[in-house]
Amino acid sequence: EVQLMESGGGLVQxxxxxxxxxxxxxxxxxxxxxxxxxxxxxxxxxxVGRSRDKGNSYSTEYAASAKGRFTIxxxxxxxxxxxxxxxLKTEDTAVYYCARADNSGFNNYWGQGTLVTxxx
Amino acid sequence: DIQMTQSPSTLSASVGDxxxxxxxxxxSISSWLAWHQQKPGKAPKLLIYKASSLQSxxxxxxxxxxxxxxxxxxxxxxxxxxFAAYYCQQYDSYPLTFGQGTRLEIK
Numbered sequence: 001e002v003q004l005m006e007s008g009g010g011l012v013q014x015x016x017x018x019x020x021x022x023x024x025x026x027x028x029x030x031x032x033x034x035x036x037x038x039x040x041x042x043x044x045x046x047x048v049g050r051s052r053d054k055g056n057s058y059s060t061e062y063a064a065s066a067k068g069r070f071t072i073x074x075x076x077x078x079x080x081x082x083x084x085x086x087x088l089k090t091e092d093t094a095v096y097y098c099a100r101a102d103n104s105g106f107n108n109y110w111g112q113g114t115l116v117t118x119x120x
Numbered sequence: 121d122i123q124m125t126q127s128p129s130t131l132s133a134s135v136g137d138x139x140x141x142x143x144x145x146x147x148s149i150s151s152w153l154a155w156h157q158q159k160p161g162k163a164p165k166l167l168i169y170k171a172s173s174l175q176s177x178x179x180x181x182x183x184x185x186x187x188x189x190x191x192x193x194x195x196x197x198x199x200x201x202x203f204a205a206y207y208c209q210q211y212d213s214y215p216l217t218f219g220q221g222t223r224l225e226i227k
Contacts, residue, residue: 023126
Protein backbone atom coordinates (compact mmCIF):
# COMPACT_ATOMS: atom_id res chain seq x y z
CA GLU A 1 0.00 0.00 0.00
CA VAL A 2 1.33 3.41 -1.00
CA GLN A 3 1.72 5.72 1.99
CA LEU A 4 3.14 9.21 2.29
CA MET A 5 3.74 10.89 5.64
CA GLU A 6 4.83 14.52 5.91
CA SER A 7 6.57 16.03 8.93
CA GLY A 8 8.54 19.09 9.91
CA GLY A 9 5.83 21.74 9.89
CA GLY A 10 5.50 24.35 12.59
CA LEU A 11 5.59 28.02 13.46
CA VAL A 12 8.40 30.10 11.95
CA GLN A 13 9.05 33.83 11.79
CA UNK A 14 9.06 35.72 8.51
CA UNK A 15 12.49 35.41 6.90
CA UNK A 16 13.11 32.09 8.60
CA UNK A 17 13.69 28.62 7.22
CA UNK A 18 12.04 25.24 7.58
CA UNK A 19 12.68 21.79 6.14
CA UNK A 20 9.75 19.49 5.47
CA UNK A 21 10.12 15.75 5.08
CA UNK A 22 7.94 13.17 3.39
CA UNK A 23 8.45 9.51 4.25
CA UNK A 24 7.30 7.20 1.48
CA UNK A 25 6.41 3.54 1.80
CA UNK A 26 4.85 0.88 -0.38
CA UNK A 27 6.81 1.85 -3.48
CA UNK A 28 10.32 2.72 -4.65
CA UNK A 29 10.74 6.49 -4.46
CA UNK A 30 13.45 6.65 -7.14
CA UNK A 31 11.02 5.31 -9.76
CA UNK A 32 8.55 8.17 -9.38
CA UNK A 33 8.11 11.90 -9.86
CA UNK A 34 7.23 13.54 -6.57
CA UNK A 35 5.52 16.88 -5.92
CA UNK A 36 4.90 19.33 -3.14
CA UNK A 37 1.48 21.01 -3.19
CA UNK A 38 0.16 23.49 -0.64
CA UNK A 39 -3.24 24.66 0.54
CA UNK A 40 -3.36 28.08 2.15
CA UNK A 41 -6.33 29.02 4.37
CA UNK A 42 -9.34 30.14 2.37
CA UNK A 43 -7.74 29.39 -0.97
CA UNK A 44 -7.36 26.47 -3.36
CA UNK A 45 -4.56 24.03 -4.02
CA UNK A 46 -1.26 25.42 -5.31
CA UNK A 47 1.46 23.30 -6.89
CA VAL A 48 4.85 24.16 -5.38
CA GLY A 49 7.30 22.01 -7.29
CA ARG A 50 8.39 18.63 -8.62
CA SER A 51 11.35 16.28 -8.39
CA ARG A 52 11.54 13.97 -11.36
CA ASP A 53 12.55 10.32 -11.04
CA LYS A 54 16.03 8.78 -11.16
CA GLY A 55 15.72 8.10 -14.88
CA ASN A 56 15.32 11.85 -15.40
CA SER A 57 18.25 12.69 -13.14
CA TYR A 58 16.01 13.97 -10.35
CA SER A 59 15.63 17.25 -12.21
CA THR A 60 13.27 19.77 -10.64
CA GLU A 61 10.57 22.28 -11.58
CA TYR A 62 9.18 25.03 -9.37
CA ALA A 63 6.26 27.41 -9.24
CA ALA A 64 7.22 31.07 -9.58
CA SER A 65 6.31 31.61 -5.92
CA ALA A 66 8.85 28.97 -4.85
CA LYS A 67 11.69 29.54 -7.30
CA GLY A 68 14.86 30.76 -5.65
CA ARG A 69 13.54 30.19 -2.12
CA PHE A 70 12.46 26.54 -2.01
CA THR A 71 14.50 23.46 -2.91
CA ILE A 72 13.20 19.92 -3.39
CA UNK A 73 15.58 17.06 -2.71
CA UNK A 74 15.33 13.40 -1.89
CA UNK A 75 17.21 10.61 -0.15
CA UNK A 76 16.25 7.45 -1.97
CA UNK A 77 18.15 5.29 0.50
CA UNK A 78 15.66 6.47 3.13
CA UNK A 79 12.74 6.65 0.69
CA UNK A 80 12.28 10.27 1.69
CA UNK A 81 11.49 13.55 -0.07
CA UNK A 82 12.34 16.96 1.33
CA UNK A 83 11.31 20.58 0.86
CA UNK A 84 13.80 23.16 2.09
CA UNK A 85 12.05 26.51 2.49
CA UNK A 86 14.08 29.68 3.00
CA UNK A 87 13.18 33.35 3.27
CA LEU A 88 9.68 32.41 4.35
CA LYS A 89 6.86 34.92 3.99
CA THR A 90 3.50 35.15 5.74
CA GLU A 91 1.86 34.13 2.47
CA ASP A 92 3.68 30.78 2.64
CA THR A 93 1.39 29.80 5.52
CA ALA A 94 -0.38 26.63 4.36
CA VAL A 95 -0.78 22.91 4.75
CA TYR A 96 1.96 21.31 2.64
CA TYR A 97 1.29 17.98 0.98
CA CYS A 98 3.69 15.64 -0.74
CA ALA A 99 2.14 13.77 -3.61
CA ARG A 100 3.31 11.03 -5.94
CA ALA A 101 2.87 11.63 -9.64
CA ASP A 102 1.94 9.09 -12.28
CA ASN A 103 4.26 8.82 -15.30
CA SER A 104 1.81 11.02 -17.18
CA GLY A 105 2.14 13.71 -14.54
CA PHE A 106 -1.05 13.79 -12.48
CA ASN A 107 -0.98 13.29 -8.71
CA ASN A 108 -2.36 9.88 -7.78
CA TYR A 109 -1.34 9.56 -4.12
CA TRP A 110 -1.29 12.23 -1.44
CA GLY A 111 0.03 12.47 2.10
CA GLN A 112 -1.99 13.87 4.99
CA GLY A 113 -0.14 17.17 5.04
CA THR A 114 1.88 19.23 7.52
CA LEU A 115 0.96 22.75 8.61
CA VAL A 116 3.44 25.57 8.18
CA THR A 117 2.62 28.87 9.87
CA UNK A 118 4.75 31.91 9.11
CA UNK A 119 4.06 34.62 11.63
CA UNK A 120 5.85 36.97 14.00
CA ASP B 121 1.20 29.77 -17.30
CA ILE B 122 -2.04 27.95 -18.04
CA GLN B 123 -4.95 29.35 -16.04
CA MET B 124 -7.68 26.96 -14.95
CA THR B 125 -11.11 28.44 -14.23
CA GLN B 126 -13.78 26.40 -12.50
CA SER B 127 -17.47 27.15 -12.30
CA PRO B 128 -19.43 27.45 -10.22
CA SER B 129 -17.39 28.34 -7.14
CA THR B 130 -20.13 27.02 -4.88
CA LEU B 131 -22.88 24.58 -5.75
CA SER B 132 -25.84 23.73 -3.52
CA ALA B 133 -27.53 20.42 -4.25
CA SER B 134 -29.49 17.60 -2.65
CA VAL B 135 -28.82 13.90 -2.25
CA GLY B 136 -29.83 12.19 -5.48
CA ASP B 137 -29.23 15.23 -7.70
CA UNK B 138 -27.11 15.12 -10.85
CA UNK B 139 -24.47 17.85 -10.76
CA UNK B 140 -21.89 19.11 -13.23
CA UNK B 141 -18.77 21.17 -12.56
CA UNK B 142 -16.97 22.91 -15.42
CA UNK B 143 -13.26 23.61 -15.79
CA UNK B 144 -11.84 25.80 -18.56
CA UNK B 145 -8.19 26.06 -19.52
CA UNK B 146 -6.68 29.27 -20.89
CA UNK B 147 -5.10 27.25 -23.72
CA SER B 148 -5.43 23.75 -25.06
CA ILE B 149 -4.24 21.01 -22.71
CA SER B 150 -5.42 18.08 -24.87
CA SER B 151 -6.77 15.58 -22.30
CA TRP B 152 -4.14 16.20 -19.64
CA LEU B 153 -6.64 16.99 -16.91
CA ALA B 154 -7.32 15.44 -13.51
CA TRP B 155 -10.08 15.95 -10.97
CA HIS B 156 -9.48 15.73 -7.22
CA GLN B 157 -11.90 15.68 -4.28
CA GLN B 158 -10.94 17.23 -0.94
CA LYS B 159 -12.83 17.12 2.33
CA PRO B 160 -12.10 19.60 5.15
CA GLY B 161 -8.89 18.75 6.97
CA LYS B 162 -8.16 15.81 4.68
CA ALA B 163 -5.76 15.12 1.84
CA PRO B 164 -7.03 15.45 -1.73
CA LYS B 165 -8.14 12.27 -3.48
CA LEU B 166 -7.77 11.57 -7.19
CA LEU B 167 -11.08 10.89 -8.95
CA ILE B 168 -10.45 11.24 -12.69
CA TYR B 169 -7.31 11.44 -14.86
CA LYS B 170 -6.75 12.02 -18.57
CA ALA B 171 -10.04 13.92 -18.57
CA SER B 172 -12.29 10.86 -18.48
CA SER B 173 -10.47 7.88 -16.92
CA LEU B 174 -11.91 6.81 -13.58
CA GLN B 175 -9.31 6.15 -10.88
CA SER B 176 -9.47 2.65 -9.44
CA UNK B 177 -11.83 2.42 -6.48
CA UNK B 178 -13.77 5.58 -7.33
CA UNK B 179 -17.55 5.05 -7.62
CA UNK B 180 -18.95 4.95 -11.15
CA UNK B 181 -21.34 7.84 -10.39
CA UNK B 182 -18.32 10.09 -11.05
CA UNK B 183 -17.48 10.77 -14.68
CA UNK B 184 -15.34 13.24 -16.61
CA UNK B 185 -15.44 14.52 -20.15
CA UNK B 186 -13.91 17.10 -22.44
CA UNK B 187 -10.71 17.90 -24.26
CA UNK B 188 -8.80 20.94 -25.41
CA UNK B 189 -9.97 23.78 -23.18
CA UNK B 190 -13.33 22.70 -21.75
CA UNK B 191 -13.91 19.90 -19.29
CA UNK B 192 -16.67 18.69 -17.00
CA UNK B 193 -16.97 16.54 -13.91
CA UNK B 194 -20.40 14.97 -13.43
CA UNK B 195 -21.79 13.21 -10.39
CA UNK B 196 -24.81 11.27 -11.57
CA UNK B 197 -26.61 10.85 -8.23
CA UNK B 198 -25.19 12.73 -5.26
CA UNK B 199 -24.49 10.73 -2.13
CA UNK B 200 -23.93 12.19 1.37
CA UNK B 201 -20.21 11.38 1.12
CA UNK B 202 -19.84 13.56 -2.00
CA PHE B 203 -20.25 16.92 -0.29
CA ALA B 204 -16.71 18.27 -0.53
CA ALA B 205 -14.49 20.56 -2.59
CA TYR B 206 -13.49 19.59 -6.12
CA TYR B 207 -10.42 20.78 -8.02
CA CYS B 208 -9.35 20.34 -11.61
CA GLN B 209 -5.59 20.11 -12.33
CA GLN B 210 -3.82 20.49 -15.65
CA TYR B 211 -0.63 18.51 -16.17
CA ASP B 212 0.03 19.46 -19.76
CA SER B 213 2.86 21.85 -18.95
CA TYR B 214 4.78 23.45 -16.12
CA PRO B 215 3.91 25.01 -13.83
CA LEU B 216 1.12 22.58 -13.05
CA THR B 217 -1.99 24.52 -12.11
CA PHE B 218 -5.25 23.88 -10.30
CA GLY B 219 -8.63 25.47 -10.66
CA GLN B 220 -9.75 27.61 -7.76
CA GLY B 221 -12.10 24.87 -6.57
CA THR B 222 -15.84 24.20 -6.40
CA ARG B 223 -17.44 23.71 -3.01
CA LEU B 224 -20.37 21.29 -3.19
CA GLU B 225 -22.83 22.00 -0.36
CA ILE B 226 -25.95 20.33 0.90
CA LYS B 227 -29.06 22.28 -0.06
